[in-house]
Amino acid sequence: xxxxxxxxxxxxxxxxxxxxxxxxxxxxxxxxxxxxxxxxxxxxxxxxxxxxxxxxxxxxxxxxxxxxxxxxxxxxxxxxxxxxxxxxxxxxxxxxxxxxxxxxxxxxxxxxxxxxxxxxxxxxxxxxxxxxxxxxxxxxxxxxxxxxxxxxxxxxxxxxxxxxxxxxxxxxxxxxxxxxxxxxxx
Numbered sequence: 001x002x003x004x005x006x007x008x009x010x011x012x013x014x015x016x017x018x019x020x021x022x023x024x025x026x027x028x029x030x031x032x033x034x035x036x037x038x039x040x041x042x043x044x045x046x047x048x049x050x051x052x053x054x055x056x057x058x059x060x061x062x063x064x065x066x067x068x069x070x071x072x073x074x075x076x077x078x079x080x081x082x083x084x085x086x087x088x089x090x091x092x093x094x095x096x097x098x099x100x101x102x103x104x105x106x107x108x109x110x111x112x113x114x115x116x117x118x119x120x121x122x123x124x125x126x127x128x129x130x131x132x133x134x135x136x137x138x139x140x141x142x143x144x145x146x147x148x149x150x151x152x153x154x155x156x157x158x159x160x161x162x163x164x165x166x167x168x169x170x171x172x173x174x175x176x177x178x179x180x181x182x183x184x185x186x
Contacts, residue, residue: 002112004048005139006121006128007040008155009177012144015152016125021052023123026145030175038072045117047077048108050124051086057122058094083111085127105134112136125155132156132163139183140165146176 009026010016017023049057060066061077082097085104092099100107108131111119121127121137131137142155165182172178 002114002116002118003138004108004112004119004121004131004136005141006131006137006155007141007143008121008123008125008128009143009145010155011147011149011152013148013150014154015149016123016155017153018149019151021153025147025149026143028175028177030173033173033175033177034070034073036171036173036179038070045080045120046111047080047082048119048121048124048127049082049084050127051084051089053123054082054084054086054089054092054094054097058092058097062094081117104130105136108134108136125153125157128155129158133159133161135163135184137184139168139181142180142182144178144180 008016009023011025016026018025057077061074066074066077078095080096082092082094083100084092084097085100085107087101089099104127108119121131128137128140132140164185166185167180168183169181170179
């Protein structure tokens with residue numbers, strides 16, 4: 001069975017976007033953290049996005065600027081297979097991207113059962129929230145940034161049930177970011 005991980009950056013007070021939907025505060029020009037992101041990108045897999053994250057990623061990673069600023073990550077992001085879940089998007093034009101308008105949870109269940117590389121959600125808080133409630137996420141990789149936003153959106157907005165997690169790994173970065181990896185408990 002394919003594993004599904006969710007990678008998301010949050011503020012110290014738990015928001016993945018600020019009140020205006022901005023998340024640029026999470027992107028720092030830091031060599032150690034960028035090396036970690038590049039290593040993560042090299043691990044391969046199939047990427048899952050919601051529409052908003054997909055549109056942001058698709059507007060950046062195929063550009064010359066992305067290839068200049070983060071060549072390894074840009075190469076991997078553009079080459080990896082991607083799935084965007086959206087009821088409103090008409091087409092997905094980014095290289096190796098499939099658009100899925102069907103039921104999110106049912107589609108991800110099928111994807112996890114099918115042969116292939118592991119699956120990873122990048123950002124896409126609404127997708128993370130829905131799939132967490134369906135108990136479909138095998139690992140949560142949460143990067144806590146040393147910033148307090150005060151308001152914004154949490155990646156688990158709309159959660160209706162408690163989901164108990166077990167800490168499996170931590171890593172502190174010199175820029176103040178802390179990676180926390182969790183797996184759901186039985």
